[in-house]
Amino acid sequence: MREEDSNWFSRWEEELPSPEELMPLSQTLITPDLALAFDIPNPTNNTHNHNNNTPTQQQAPPPTPPPPSNPLPTSAATPPHPNSAEFGADSADLGSGAAGEEPARTLKRPRLVWTPQLHKRFVDAVAHLGIKNAVPKTIMQLMSVDGLTRENVASHLQKYRLYLKRMQGLSGGSGGAGGGGGAGGLTAAPDPATDHLFASSPVPPHFLHPGRSNSEHFLPFVPVAALQQQQQMAAVAAAAAHPQLQTQYHRQVGHFGSPPNGQFEHPFLSRQSQTVHRMGAPVHNPVPGYVEDLESANGRGGRKVLTLFPTGDD
């Protein structure tokens, strides 16, 4: 009974998967540009959409990739990854000299996998921002996750809202968000489908509508512990999906460290052994569905009272 309150804000570093798992960054995949040009991105999808209707755009992007502009410094995003084919293993010389080696620049993000960790970060940002300012833009900025774009956040935000709404309407308020360290027990997962991902992440108790009668609603300025770690975590999480997720999830690993010019290196790779220190017990994360948020690793003992996230990091 020590951690009665529960700052959903716990520690993400602990939830980090095994460092060994987040290293598939060396899979030298073919140049994204080439892949696009050659049209060999995902063998699984391809032109296989059943005959229904294809009003809007779709795949088969002509040799005219619209390069918007990816000012992403640290890491780019998630280049096309062959989740099933193994040809990506070593196709290396696909365009070696060919010219332009500008791969990780304006790539078409395959699919951002919102891993629980990432989602947690998302919720976290929203919690700090408040429903008022919980706009995609702010959230994205607060998240500071490279590769994360406003679209991604906006999209997820939508889902997140729906999830919250659903919860309120069903539960009625009793700590709908079970996450927060025993804030009223677990809600028997009303919608195991739409809320699968959300259920895994701790939902701050004050996400409900602002008009609710919930008086105990306060925004404890819970400064994040080590922002660096979080960044790495987020990046890593986004980069390396969870290979051990539920039954059969797409293990599409987003390759982050993709230096367009080969200038930057992998920030998280060289810092892992230092910051990411585990307890020692080889307890992996067999079932990420449950987050053991019972420990408020806050400034207890250690004065890591960070004022706030870097508001201007973008």
Place this chain on the structure above:
DNA sequence: CTGTAAATAT
């Protein structure tokens, strides 16, 4: 820019 809706891919 934000929110919502529809489409698509996995």
Place this chain on the structure above:
DNA sequence: TATATTTACA
């Protein structure tokens, strides 16, 4: 199949 994510439109 259903779900998650992406994208387009308002």
